[in-house]
Amino acid sequence: MNGISKDLRLERVVIIMYEAVIGLEVHVELKTSSKIFCGCSTSFGAMANTQVCPICLGMPGVLPVLNKKVVEYAVLVGMALNCEIASFAKMDRKNYFYPDLPKAYQISQYDLPLCKNGFLEIETEKGPKRIGITRIHIEEDAGKLTHEGDTISESQGSLVDFNRGGVPLIEIVSEPDIRSSEEATAYLDGLKSILQYLDVSDCKMEEGSLRCDGNISIRLSGSREFGTKTEIKNLNSFKSLQKALDFEYERQVKTLRKGEKVIQETRTWDEGKGITLPLRSKEEAHDYRYFPEPDLVPIKVDAGWLDDIREKMPELPRAKKKRYVETFELPVYDADVLTRDRELALYYEEALTYYPDAKKLSNWIMAEFLKLINQQQVPVSQSLARPKDLADLLTAVDQGAISNKVAKIVFEEMFHTGKKPHTIIKEKGFVQISDEASLAGIIEKVIDNNSKSVEDYKNGRLQALGFLVGQVMRDTKGQANPQLVNQILKEKLNTK
Amino acid sequence: MSISREQVQHIALLARLQLDEDELQNYTTQLNSILGWVEKLNQLDVSEVQPTAHVLPMANVFREDEVKSSLPIEKALANAPDKKESFFRVPKIV
Amino acid sequence: MELYYYTINELQNKIRNKEISITEITQSVLDRISEVESKVKAYLTLMQDQGLKKAKELDDQLMNGEDLPALAGIPMAVKDNMCIEGVKTTCASKILDNFIPPYNATVIEKLAGQKAILLGKLNMDEYAMGSSTENSSFFKTANPWDLTKVPGGSSGGSAAAVSAGEAFFALGSDTGGSIRQPASFCGVVGLKPTYGRVSRYGLVAYASSLDQIGPFTRDVTDAAIVLQAIAGHDSLDSTSAKLPVPDYRSSLTGDIKGIRIGIAREYFPEELNPQVKEVVLKAAEQLESMGAHVEECSMPHTEHALTSYYIIAPAEASANLARFDGVRYGYRSPGSKDLMSMYMATRQEGFGPEVKRRIMLGTYVLSSGYYDAYYLRALKVRTLVKNDFDAAFKKYDCILTPTSPTVAFDIGERIDDPISMYLADLFTIPANMAGLPAISVPCGFSEGLPVGLQLTCKAFDEETLLKTAYAYEQNNEWYKQRPSIGKSGDNNV
Numbered sequence A: 001m002n003g004i005s006k007d008l009r010l011e012r013v014v015i016i017m018y019e020a021v022i023g024l025e026v027h028v029e030l031k032t033s034s035k036i037f038c039g040c041s042t043s044f045g046a047m048a049n050t051q052v053c054p055i056c057l058g059m060p061g062v063l064p065v066l067n068k069k070v071v072e073y074a075v076l077v078g079m080a081l082n083c084e085i086a087s088f089a090k091m092d093r094k095n096y097f098y099p100d101l102p103k104a105y106q107i108s109q110y111d112l113p114l115c116k117n118g119f120l121e122i123e124t125e126k127g128p129k130r131i132g133i134t135r136i137h138i139e140e141d142a143g144k145l146t147h148e149g150d151t152i153s154e155s156q157g158s159l160v161d162f163n164r165g166g167v168p169l170i171e172i173v174s175e176p177d178i179r180s181s182e183e184a185t186a187y188l189d190g191l192k193s194i195l196q197y198l199d200v201s202d203c204k205m206e207e208g209s210l211r212c213d214g215n216i217s218i219r220l221s222g223s224r225e226f227g228t229k230t231e232i233k234n235l236n237s238f239k240s241l242q243k244a245l246d247f248e249y250e251r252q253v254k255t256l257r258k259g260e261k262v263i264q265e266t267r268t269w270d271e272g273k274g275i276t277l278p279l280r281s282k283e284e285a286h287d288y289r290y291f292p293e294p295d296l297v298p299i300k301v302d303a304g305w306l307d308d309i310r311e312k313m314p315e316l317p318r319a320k321k322k323r324y325v326e327t328f329e330l331p332v333y334d335a336d337v338l339t340r341d342r343e344l345a346l347y348y349e350e351a352l353t354y355y356p357d358a359k360k361l362s363n364w365i366m367a368e369f370l371k372l373i374n375q376q377q378v379p380v381s382q383s384l385a386r387p388k389d390l391a392d393l394l395t396a397v398d399q400g401a402i403s404n405k406v407a408k409i410v411f412e413e414m415f416h417t418g419k420k421p422h423t424i425i426k427e428k429g430f431v432q433i434s435d436e437a438s439l440a441g442i443i444e445k446v447i448d449n450n451s452k453s454v455e456d457y458k459n460g461r462l463q464a465l466g467f468l469v470g471q472v473m474r475d476t477k478g479q480a481n482p483q484l485v486n487q488i489l490k491e492k493l494n495t496k
Numbered sequence B: 001m002s003i004s005r006e007q008v009q010h011i012a013l014l015a016r017l018q019l020d021e022d023e024l025q026n027y028t029t030q031l032n033s034i035l036g037w038v039e040k041l042n043q044l045d046v047s048e049v050q051p052t053a054h055v056l057p058m059a060n061v062f063r064e065d066e067v068k069s070s071l072p073i074e075k076a077l078a079n080a081p082d083k084k085e086s087f088f089r090v091p092k093i094v
Numbered sequence C: 001m002e003l004y005y006y007t008i009n010e011l012q013n014k015i016r017n018k019e020i021s022i023t024e025i026t027q028s029v030l031d032r033i034s035e036v037e038s039k040v041k042a043y044l045t046l047m048q049d050q051g052l053k054k055a056k057e058l059d060d061q062l063m064n065g066e067d068l069p070a071l072a073g074i075p076m077a078v079k080d081n082m083c084i085e086g087v088k089t090t091c092a093s094k095i096l097d098n099f100i101p102p103y104n105a106t107v108i109e110k111l112a113g114q115k116a117i118l119l120g121k122l123n124m125d126e127y128a129m130g131s132s133t134e135n136s137s138f139f140k141t142a143n144p145w146d147l148t149k150v151p152g153g154s155s156g157g158s159a160a161a162v163s164a165g166e167a168f169f170a171l172g173s174d175t176g177g178s179i180r181q182p183a184s185f186c187g188v189v190g191l192k193p194t195y196g197r198v199s200r201y202g203l204v205a206y207a208s209s210l211d212q213i214g215p216f217t218r219d220v221t222d223a224a225i226v227l228q229a230i231a232g233h234d235s236l237d238s239t240s241a242k243l244p245v246p247d248y249r250s251s252l253t254g255d256i257k258g259i260r261i262g263i264a265r266e267y268f269p270e271e272l273n274p275q276v277k278e279v280v281l282k283a284a285e286q287l288e289s290m291g292a293h294v295e296e297c298s299m300p301h302t303e304h305a306l307t308s309y310y311i312i313a314p315a316e317a318s319a320n321l322a323r324f325d326g327v328r329y330g331y332r333s334p335g336s337k338d339l340m341s342m343y344m345a346t347r348q349e350g351f352g353p354e355v356k357r358r359i360m361l362g363t364y365v366l367s368s369g370y371y372d373a374y375y376l377r378a379l380k381v382r383t384l385v386k387n388d389f390d391a392a393f394k395k396y397d398c399i400l401t402p403t404s405p406t407v408a409f410d411i412g413e414r415i416d417d418p419i420s421m422y423l424a425d426l427f428t429i430p431a432n433m434a435g436l437p438a439i440s441v442p443c444g445f446s447e448g449l450p451v452g453l454q455l456t457c458k459a460f461d462e463e464t465l466l467k468t469a470y471a472y473e474q475n476n477e478w479y480k481q482r483p484s485i486g487k488s489g490d491n492n493v
């Protein structure tokens, strides 16, 4: 064996031997109307500094008052993620200076978070796996900085908008139970799905209402020790989460293989270059000097309040999926597709109240509806074709008013214009000829003009029937009801 | 416990206070004397004592999730040392 | 007696009976200010024109037969750490010397609702940190009884203004004695209500878990009147108590028979000025003669209240004062090339030495590795201090002590010795640590300077506090004494 192949073999062995140890910290903006400590609106996209007040600007003398809904939303998420809900929680101050942080401290939770010790189950190649949730706490968001010039280091100054400052956040911290970037995306996807089901957040990564940081270290497979971790910021899409973790895993493996050590540091994902880079180290290590927030009193969640919150708990994706399979007798695949997005599931369920064939409806939604949704990139909730309209369309097909093929054309128009199916059918003249008398005349004519095929049919060549049907359809410009044509043709041919 | 000059400098950085040579000297001396004085607390056995962060036994003070009016932009920015359009402006960060 | 030295109670009757116009009252105070302010220097901002305009408006309303609220037409002023919309609020700090709040503190809203006449903002130790008002970034305020002495602090401007006849009452804030100690130095009544009794909204925070707003007045009746006006639950302050506010004046019966008073021996240490001790003990005897049960008791953790206070208050302050960073308001050091140097220079140039000292101390005791040894320990000691009071209030309705170990000291005497300055708050800090209501009332003189008697009661029992203080006051003439500012015959320079 020569040297080169030996090296290659070694390399393979080494790569296989390292496993990734990943934990995610996810910040979720809650969908309350007002901010966490003041009455300013949380809506996105307003002109800079128009949704601010003395409180969220951190003016001297102002005091925070906690928005009750923030606590309820956080507890709801905690319940959905199988957490213990604290009967006694408190707020703390996390101290650091940054221009987007008005008070120079963030009101957050330190040692007594609202929720802890939960889990989220994800699907992996090896079956379901539980990812532990260490804690969920509530805190306030910071404002938004824009740097003059192209990069932060080239700019002469930065501009601060405090509209986002004080928007309520929950921070969901996972245990380091994730072993690959695939598991990480599955976890984030599962989390997003639950949050959307609970209707507590928009979860729009592109608008920053769902943000993810990752901690990753590597270790020899099977080892119980943890390696030195790096924290990766700026993972602002599922794709960048996956790519950054893959990159960082490879980087750490290479570092160790070179005999060097992984440095504990914060790195940022550079989407353009496809690499992680160390964040320029601050002139000091952070020391957040947490201490109890004296301006806010403790939070006590008693059994009665828990019950009230639990009543607001909707059916979650897993339960829904199970019900679709058991009650609607849908294939697991269908149930999975339909329940992944809460809006889609709601759409399906609403349509189902008007059109009871669960499987036929599922086929339509998965094939036609999702095709258009994906093409047009519109959220399900904003689709112009409403569930009842889809149900009406399918009923029209069943009643023979239009063919399945025509229905697809009609649906596309419904999707783009929001018109009712019957309006489109009428406007486009798609109504099937289902009137026996008028069809009978056309069919007679076809029989007369195609005696060869009639003969063939009578001699047992059944495919001749298809040709005759086709002729009828051609003569009616496709508007004849095919089943009816079939039936009449057979009757006439058999009596001839 | 005594506090060194370097520690004083580190604390000043955490607190974002520039100190000149004299101040550094003075604060090192004064903080040491204050901390020495505070050492008296170590005479007390507090191992069984619960901390008091709030004197009033209050809990669960909330506001309802209702939107109130924000400041007009002129008022929000009126005290700004530097601003640009409708933003507060700060010198470059790094 | 000069008009500017009337009490609120007296003015209310004269206004109601139309014996005197609100404009005359206001003018008398403004005249008094022009007469003595150059010596006393209590005001940072004087709102003369607004005051006179408001007085005129109120006189018109009176002429039209309108019913006016209790404080209508009473000229008053507030410590410059309470926000008034459109009026400069500086906290006597260079870092805020151009800050104009776009909102009102809750107490200001309440006073506006009462139609009190707001004459201005009063000097103080920068950010309420100090016991002499020498830490103001702008100028020092003098004690009206002796212009070479400090007025106490941090609400020294408030105490001096009321004492000198420059306002009928004033509001101050009390974090470790900042109302009671200057009240005692200036010979006026100073009341620190129970923590949570008066809203802190709009009070620029020094130490949030200890701060409380309260009145300076010339007698206990006025203190009851002002407390009535500013007390009560506020939905903007999460630590404000949801309790009804009793009618305080009705507790001023003069009858204290059967009230149990404890004299805590830890408040009479050897270092205590012997004359102060004598005067205060004499007050105790007097109360006993009026029918109170007076008895010596012990509050063993008293001394530790002071030391733990100097950990807790600076720690909270280090966070509360972090917002003064030159980004949204206030001073910004010019010409900084980057953010870090802007922060560092702004805060170096903007804050005075005592503020910086406490920010440093507070940052240190919260920093990694020291939290448990200092901050957490101090919070536990706070529990012990509170337990002392809880135990005492099982036996007593009221604790009697001196307000301060000394009378007013010389300007400049302690400014370079932080610890000796901190000791001035030895007797006042425990009430803040336990959140209790406490009052200082004049009880005599030592070396020609006023001495204050401090009474402390159970949380939210301001009624017993005022009742006891009133009974004592009415049995004496101390509260009627007025300083003769800068006139020959006293030892002013």
Ligand SMILES: [Mg+2]
Residues within 6 Å of the ligand: A027, A108, A139, A171
């Ligand atoms: Mg966070």
Ligand SMILES: [Zn+2]
Residues within 6 Å of the ligand: A035, A038, A039, A040, A051, A052, A053, A054, A055, A056, A057, A166
């Ligand atoms: Zn706001």
